[in-house]
Amino acid sequence: MLCHKTVRLLDPRTPLYKSWRPTFRLLLCREGREHMAGVSHRSSSAHTGAKSDKTVKKLSVEGNIAAGKSTFLRLLCSAQQEWSLVAEPLGKWQHVRSASHRDVDNLLQHLYADPSRWSYTFQTLSCMSRFKAQIEAPPERLLQLADPVQIYERSVYSDRFVFAKALSELGHLNEMEWSLYQDWHSFLIEEFGKRAALDGIIYLRATPGRCFERLQKRARKEEKTVTQDYLVKLHDQHERWLIEKTTDVHFQHIRDTPILVLDVDEEFEDDPLVSEQLSNKVKEFVDSL
Ligand SMILES: Nc1ncnc2c1ncn2[C@@H]1O[C@H](COP(=O)(O)OP(=O)(O)OP(=O)(O)O)[C@@H](O)[C@H]1O
Numbered sequence: 001m002l003c004h005k006t007v008r009l010l011d012p013r014t015p016l017y018k019s020w021r022p023t024f025r026l027l028l029c030r031e032g033r034e035h036m037a038g039v040s041h042r043s044s045s046a047h048t049g050a051k052s053d054k055t056v057k058k059l060s061v062e063g064n065i066a067a068g069k070s071t072f073l074r075l076l077c078s079a080q081q082e083w084s085l086v087a088e089p090l091g092k093w094q095h096v097r098s099a100s101h102r103d104v105d106n107l108l109q110h111l112y113a114d115p116s117r118w119s120y121t122f123q124t125l126s127c128m129s130r131f132k133a134q135i136e137a138p139p140e141r142l143l144q145l146a147d148p149v150q151i152y153e154r155s156v157y158s159d160r161f162v163f164a165k166a167l168s169e170l171g172h173l174n175e176m177e178w179s180l181y182q183d184w185h186s187f188l189i190e191e192f193g194k195r196a197a198l199d200g201i202i203y204l205r206a207t208p209g210r211c212f213e214r215l216q217k218r219a220r221k222e223e224k225t226v227t228q229d230y231l232v233k234l235h236d237q238h239e240r241w242l243i244e245k246t247t248d249v250h251f252q253h254i255r256d257t258p259i260l261v262l263d264v265d266e267e268f269e270d271d272p273l274v275s276e277q278l279s280n281k282v283k284e285f286v287d288s289l
């Protein structure tokens with residue numbers, strides 16, 4: 001469980017937060033300078049309108065549980081070998097480490113076994129690990145390329161606008177927890193906004209029934225209690241956020257991010273033709289950004 005001090009540190013209304021904010025800002029500025037001293041990333045310049053020819057295009061791949069994101073990314077990366085992929089930090093959630101790096105617990109297991117007890121803790125870890133991944137400098141080899149592309153498996157945005165929101169509506173995050181989550185999430189987006197910004201989103205769209213079949217086929221041990229109803233709920237959140245655009249997204253740059261929708265209900269894993277068609281669509285989309 002997150003200690004009370006950390007919760008208060010992340011809550012803008014508390015004195016603890018106010019006393020730490022200047023230190024936090026200083027750290028952010030230092031990191032910012034290091035970042036600026038390197039190659040200018042597209043996401044840093046996108047908001048100033050400035051473009052350099054060595055910018056990294058950052059995209060996330062979004063979609064329901066077991067829609068086929070990892071599978072799709074594997075295919076994509078073999079078609080576009082120079083692109084860099086940042087996988088979802090699932091291992092960090094399954095093997096939570098102590099300060100002395102001992103493997104202490106499996107938070108994904110706890111989440112599904114007792115969602116009301118563990119959802120807030122899980123969203124804290126999932127979102128923090130995504131933030132760290134999203135603001136990390138791209139690998140050096142990527143910066144040597146003329147048109148570098150980095151693709152993330154999900155993002156800090158789906159963490160909030162799909163999962164945390166669904167868990168709040170299901171009552172697994174209570175009103176206080178949902179409010180705390182939104183407070184620190186907004187704070188981090190405002191502070192890191194440009195560095196965590198995306199140039200595009202690829203939405204892998206599959207019916208909840210198909211996802212449920214794939215989930216059962218994959219048979220991840222922690223997910224035995226995941227129901228089709230939960231997948232329907234997550235599907236609806238994706239649809240409201242990325243298709244209907246009725247989700248209340250407070251950040252203009254996220255609302256404006258271009259979206260490519262790919263239907264992945266079809267079984268394409270072993271079909272090179274379908275894989276090639278999908279990967280060509282992604283390439284066209286990336287070139288258009
Ligand atoms: N297009 C496809 N055709 C056939 N099988 C697929 C396809 N996409 C994924 N699968 C299978 O479905 C299962 C789930 O796929 P995968 O692990 O890629 O999902 P995911 O979206 O990354 O899941 P998660 O949300 O848990 O990260 C795997 O067993 C995979 O082999």
Ligand SMILES: Nc1nc(=O)c2ncn([C@H]3C[C@H](O)[C@@H](CO)O3)c2[nH]1
Binds near residue numbers: 158
């Ligand atoms: N609650 C919750 N919030 C998230 O942000 C989130 N991201 C992924 N997951 C779950 C889905 C798969 O079981 C498994 C691997 O994707 O982890 C999440 N669950």
